[in-house]
Amino acid sequence: MKKLVLVSMGVAVLLFTGCSQKNPDVDMTNKNQKMQKTDNNTAGNGGMNTNNMDSNSMSGNAMANNSENTVKYLIANLESKLSPIYFDFNKYNVRADMQPVVEKSATMLDADKAQKLSIKVEGNADEWGTDEYNYALGLKRAKTVKDELSAQGVSTDRMMIVSYGESNPVCTEHNKACWSKNRRVDFELLP
Amino acid sequence: MIKKIILILMFTSVIFAADATVEIVKKIDSLPKIAIQDASDSSVNLNFRKRFYKIIAGDLRVSAHFRVLDEYLKSSFDGSAQENFLSKKSVDLILRFKITLQNDYVIAIVKLINASSGEVKNETNYKIQNKKRYPFLAHRIVVAINDLIGAPSIKWMEQFVIFSKYTGAKQSEIVVSDYTLSFQKTIVKGGLNIFPVWANSAQNAFYYSSYNGYVPTLYKVDLTNGSREKIISSKGMLVCSDVSADGKKLLLTMAPNDQTDIYLYDLAYKQLEKITKYSGIDVNGNFVDNDKKIIFVSDRLGYPNIFSKNLDSSSGVEQMVYRGKNNNSVSAIGNYIVYSSREKTSEFGRKVFNLYLISTKTDYVRQLTANGRNLYPRFANDKETIMFIKQYKNQSSLGIIRLNANKSYLFPLKVGKIQSIDW
Numbered sequence: 001m002k003k004l005v006l007v008s009m010g011v012a013v014l015l016f017t018g019c020s021q022k023n024p025d026v027d028m029t030n031k032n033q034k035m036q037k038t039d040n041n042t043a044g045n046g047g048m049n050t051n052n053m054d055s056n057s058m059s060g061n062a063m064a065n066n067s068e069n070t071v072k073y074l075i076a077n078l079e080s081k082l083s084p085i086y087f088d089f090n091k092y093n094v095r096a097d098m099q100p101v102v103e104k105s106a107t108m109l110d111a112d113k114a115q116k117l118s119i120k121v122e123g124n125a126d127e128w129g130t131d132e133y134n135y136a137l138g139l140k141r142a143k144t145v146k147d148e149l150s151a152q153g154v155s156t157d158r159m160m161i162v163s164y165g166e167s168n169p170v171c172t173e174h175n176k177a178c179w180s181k182n183r184r185v186d187f188e189l190l191p
Numbered sequence: 192m193i194k195k196i197i198l199i200l201m202f203t204s205v206i207f208a209a210d211a212t213v214e215i216v217k218k219i220d221s222l223p224k225i226a227i228q229d230a231s232d233s234s235v236n237l238n239f240r241k242r243f244y245k246i247i248a249g250d251l252r253v254s255a256h257f258r259v260l261d262e263y264l265k266s267s268f269d270g271s272a273q274e275n276f277l278s279k280k281s282v283d284l285i286l287r288f289k290i291t292l293q294n295d296y297v298i299a300i301v302k303l304i305n306a307s308s309g310e311v312k313n314e315t316n317y318k319i320q321n322k323k324r325y326p327f328l329a330h331r332i333v334v335a336i337n338d339l340i341g342a343p344s345i346k347w348m349e350q351f352v353i354f355s356k357y358t359g360a361k362q363s364e365i366v367v368s369d370y371t372l373s374f375q376k377t378i379v380k381g382g383l384n385i386f387p388v389w390a391n392s393a394q395n396a397f398y399y400s401s402y403n404g405y406v407p408t409l410y411k412v413d414l415t416n417g418s419r420e421k422i423i424s425s426k427g428m429l430v431c432s433d434v435s436a437d438g439k440k441l442l443l444t445m446a447p448n449d450q451t452d453i454y455l456y457d458l459a460y461k462q463l464e465k466i467t468k469y470s471g472i473d474v475n476g477n478f479v480d481n482d483k484k485i486i487f488v489s490d491r492l493g494y495p496n497i498f499s500k501n502l503d504s505s506s507g508v509e510q511m512v513y514r515g516k517n518n519n520s521v522s523a524i525g526n527y528i529v530y531s532s533r534e535k536t537s538e539f540g541r542k543v544f545n546l547y548l549i550s551t552k553t554d555y556v557r558q559l560t561a562n563g564r565n566l567y568p569r570f571a572n573d574k575e576t577i578m579f580i581k582q583y584k585n586q587s588s589l590g591i592i593r594l595n596a597n598k599s600y601l602f603p604l605k606v607g608k609i610q611s612i613d614w
Contacts, residue, residue: 090494090517127582129544130520130531130566131610132386132444133488133495135428136451136472142427143449161449162407163428167383167610168360174585 068191071116075189078114084170084184085145089128092140094148102145105187106152119154120188121146123163126179131165138163145185223283223340225251226260226306230268230289239325240290243299246326246373247286250333255596256342257284268300275309282306286336297325301332303339313339326373343595347571351394352578352589352614353387356607363610365399370578370614372589372602379412386430388613391438392572397613398422398431398441409443423456423463432476432487442466442476442485453487455502466500467508479523486511486523495519497530512549514556519544522577524570526551529559529577531566546579548594559592560599567612580609 082105085098094102109119123138123145142161150156171178227247231240244263251257260282266274268289277285285304290297298318302311315335319328330348337345352368365379365387379387382403390396396413407429409422423429427446432453434441441456443463453476455464466485467473472495475488479499486499489508497512512518517533529548546559546568559565563583570577577592581601587608588601 128564129495129517129533130475130488132430132432132474133472133519135430136444136474139427139446139449139451140472146449161427162402164361164383164402165428167357167363167385167402 071191074113075117075191078108078117079187079189081108082187084181084186085141086180087141087183087185089126089179089183090137092137092144094144102148103152106149106154109149109158109187110153114189115158116191117158118190119149119159120190121149121159121161122168122186122188123161124168124182124184124186125163125166126182127166127169127174128179131167135163135165138165141183141185222256222258224258224260224281225284225286226262226264226277226280226282227251228264228266228270228274228285228287230266230270230287232289232291235290235292239322242373243288243290243325243329246329246371247288247333249371249600250330250345250348251286251336253348253591253593253598253600254333254337254342254345255593255598256337256340256345268302270302270304270309272309275304275306277306284340286332288332292322295320295322297322297328299328299332301336303336324374326369326371330369343575344573347573347576347614350571350614351389352612353389353394353397354589354612355385355387355399355610356587356604357610358607361402364607365397370589370591370602372604378414386432386611388431388434390434392436398434400429400431407445409441422458427451430474432474433478433485435478435482437482440482442478444474444476453485466502475519475521477521477523486521486528488519488521497521497528511551512547515547520567522568522570524574527570527574529568529570531568531579546577546592548577559594560590565590569612569614571614578612578614580612582608 083101085094085101088095108114121142123142125134125138139161142163146159146161149159169182171181227244229240229244241263248259251259260280266287270287283306285306287302287304289300296318298316300314300316303313304311317328317332319325327349334346334348348370350370352370353365354368355363355365357363361383363383363385364377365384366375366377368375379399382401385400385402387397387399390398390411395415396411398409398411401408401410406424406426408424409429409431411420411422425445425447427449428444428451430444432442432444439458441458443454443456444451445454450470451472451474452465453467453473455466466476467487469489469491472490473487476485477487479486484499484501486497488495489498494516496510496518499509499511500506511528512530515532518530519533520531522529527548527550529546531544531546534543534545543562544564544566545561546565548557548559549555563581566580568577568579575594577594579590579592581588581590586603588603589609589612590599590601592599
């Protein structure tokens with residue numbers, strides 16, 4: 001992994017070296033003055049690819065043995081049974097109709113077989129509003145669900161929360177039904 | 192004639208400098224009418240010349256200091272009597288350019304001609320490396336022509352814009368562009384990379400949040416050597432909302448304990464200080480008042496609204512805006528605050544977000560937009576220009592508002608949705 005990171009950084013440096021002077025520095029001279037070459041920039045077409053650049057990335061772990069395959073199967077099985085928790089516009093309290101969904105989730109996540117898994121509680125928002133606020137709103141939704149799960153017995157040590165704001169829609173149409181699907185909390189299970 | 196134009200522009204700029212929250216429509220007849228002539232050799236690609244002309248014409252219009260003759264004119268470089276005198280078309284000035292391409296350079300020789308007397312007022316050579324960057328060459332020419340007539344500076348046209356755009360679920364790219372989006376260069380791609388902000392006024396480094404690792408992480412990228420430095424990580428979320436004028440401190444929205452608050456981060460001492468301590472949402476901190484105070488968005492009244500707080504942690508929080516029930520984004524410069532507010536209904540349709548300008552010294556509120564979703568306003572350095580994101584129907588655009596001229600312009604993004612901007 002460390003080698004991969006270094007290679008990626010090397011590529012990034014190479015690309016940025018290509019535009020070592022980002023500012024175009026338009027060279028301006030008067031009629032009778034000799035034009036001076038000041039701009040050595042050669043803007044490349046590439047960019048920095050940050051895939052795999054984070055040294056603590058969770059992705060890329062190969063499943064090498066049966067034990068890992070069993071965990072992988074358990075995760076897939078549990079995730080397929082967990083439902084999103086939906087929220088009202090601009091709200092982060094759990095709606096009454098979502099309470100049974102939270103309780104069912106808590107039961108599954110607190111079951112013996114799930115105890116070895118970590119839980120990433122992901123908050124999301126619809127496309128309305130400014131994104132910075134939406135990231136905070138998504139986080140409050142995730143925090144609310146985490147607190148509810150905790151109150152029903154799921155250990156807080158197993159849970160972490162993150163917000164994806166409006167960046168992770170499950171529906172991309174522009175209507176009420178779609179927006180209501182995007183105001184949600186999802187679960188991702190980790191070994 | 193030129194002296195008269197300068198006097199008129201100086202007079203109008205003094206009037207408009209009084210209070211930007213008061214809506215004044217500039218008298219259009221008092222502006223000089225300018226024609227643009229292309230004197231380039233036929234060996235230069237005609238499409239390229241016309242694109243160059245379009246950017247120059249657009250810049251002159253956006254400056255709001257000229258009336259532009261909407262006609263692509265060809266001419267010789269020295270100019271005949273017919274080409275140098277355009278008073279029949281009520282033209283006051285002629286901007287004549289001659290483009291040549293040499294190796295990797297675009298070179299433009301530009302004349303400013305008095306269309307009544309035929310006199311060449313100025314002739315200047317400009318050049319830029321890399322043909323793709325010709326929009327900056329056009330912007331530079333218009334900034335210089337604007338300076339020549341003594342109009343208020345439009346140097347903001349040369350500022351680089353940095354923005355993030357969504358390209359798919361949990362996927363975004365960071366792009367550097369000019370204000371018209373005519374030049375675009377993707378500089379970060381792969382995964383979710385968001386909220387880029389310039390690290391300094393020289394615009395040679397920037398911060399951004401990466402959501403690709405185990406926890407959100409803030410990085411600084413130095414564009415002069417391509418190095419990337421990790422600044423800080425936080426569980427939950429992490430956004431660099433603003434950078435102090437001296438570039439030494441950051442306002443961060445982060446949630447190390449699952450609770451979003453605004454923090455002040457001292458880059459030299461790597462010290463983190465919690466500025467807000469409310470149990471709900473506090474985001475979008477902006478330095479104001481010589482970096483001694485911040486304004487920010489909070490839902491402490493039960494809905495998003497704009498508040499301020501001295502950076503002295505013992506001080507309380509002051510409500511800044513008393514209208515609207517969903518004011519979710521803010522930017523400030525000097526005494527002026529611009530914010531985005533969700534309207535319940537409007538004649539243009541339901542659920543629009545409009546931008547409003549207020550002054551901390553008066554009670555005026557000026558509405559700046561009328562339809563669509565107008566978000567993420569950002570002042571230019573000159574206080575007269577605001578950039579913002581507009582979502583209208585399925586189109587994402589970069590918007591420019593010229594406060595003194597009471598005009599706005601949109602530059603659509605062809606692919607993707609703009610996530611955040613800085614300039």
